[in-house]
Amino acid sequence: MDPKKLSYFATVVEQGSLAKAAKRLTISQPALSKSMDRLESELGMKLLERSPAGILPTALGELIYSHARAIRDEMDIAAKRLEPDREQVQTINLGTLPSLTSNVIPRAVSKWRQQHPDVLLRVVEKVQVELLLGLLRGEFDFIVGQTEFYDVFLEGLKQRVLFRDRLCVFARADHPLFRLSTLSWADLAQYPWICPMVGWPQRTILEKLVTAEGLDPPRQLVECGSIDFTKSLIASSDHLALLPAHAAISQTTASPIKALPITVAELKRDIAVIFRERAPLREISQDLIHFIREVGNDLASATDTAG
Known part of the structure; x- marks a missing residue:
């Protein structure tokens, strides 16, 4: 199966229209239609059908779409991971809970920045479910959140508890x-x-x-x-x-x-780092996680003593 055709197929399913998908992919509609015909011919099965609501995947099309989307997302992640090398700027995309941004994350970043003055760090606050969805889509290199909400998602993620x-x-x-x-x-x-x-x-x-x-x-x-x-x-x-x-x-x-x-x-809750199993953490990310664990444990000890 041609990865490019699968990527095109995923976009067609999501847009529900060849015209909209072609516009999003910046290719002509006839070229996209021809690509979908070839994909169906190569697989020997019908993947798309037209309806009053637009183009919809068949039952087999739904199955292929789940894999096509995963392949496209992996390709996007690979492209993003190569961009910093081309630009000579290393970037970390961190997703975290709002409750951790008042103390834990800022203090950890302050320590980490002394070791990595030239790395671009993007910090995004979201609720747990949105963090996990963003991680699966490749929007974050890793997230810092709660462990209790991890098991509701599919395979492909790993977690390590950082502090209580x-x-x-x-x-x-x-x-x-x-x-x-x-x-x-x-x-x-x-x-x-x-x-x-x-x-x-x-x-x-x-x-x-x-x-x-x-x-x-x-x-x-x-x-x-x-x-x-x-x-x-x-x-x-x-x-x-x-x-x-x-x-x-x-x-x-x-x-x-x-x-x-x-x-x-x-x-009481456990705070963990969660990341994609097929996207191992880089050294600069591991350094930041080290400081998040250190600051989290220090603050937890301080509040326990005060309590």
Whole structure:
């Protein structure tokens, strides 16, 4: 099978139209149509059929498409990995959870940069599912996320645990809840909360914890994925939020938010580096991962001692 024809075939399936696919591939429609006819002839099977909705793959076409897409993605990844060598500029594309960009990732990058002053580093924040999808598509060299969400995806990824993280319920330093001798989830549920969108790990954990106590989830909710906005709102109101223990650590001034003295096993999580099995990590990436592990463990030890 000709890899170029397979790549063309994948684009036709995704565009649902020969005209749209030809435009995207910057080739003529007759040339693309001829290429698809030859692919079907070479395989001895019908792969595409026309319908009122456009061009659709047959059952066999769906099977070939899954392989064609993987081949095309591998070719794209190879091209991207060669680009830095042609440009004489090494590049790392890192995807990470927003909750790790307030402390862990910046501190690790600061240390790593001293060893690699000329490497271009791109850092992208996304939720776990989007990180994994981006990794599978070759958008990232590696991602740093949670291990709990790894098993829902297909083969082709590998992971290594870097450090143990702990989520805490944060409130402003003078919040009324700090005056209570004992805390329960019923006490916490009475206050407004800031939560990520539905489906994010912290949101799911909160809902499970309050439901286990026979309580309804908090009704006063602000949905937001920004860690900076979450911390600002906590500091200036009665809102509560689940954040990593290291989120309140500041290198310059005392933090205006504090962790409430309540914890359960569900608030612990493993942070791992996840990468494509067929795209081994380069030395510059391994160096950055080393510092992420080092900083993560140092911050985890500091918060455990403070707790």
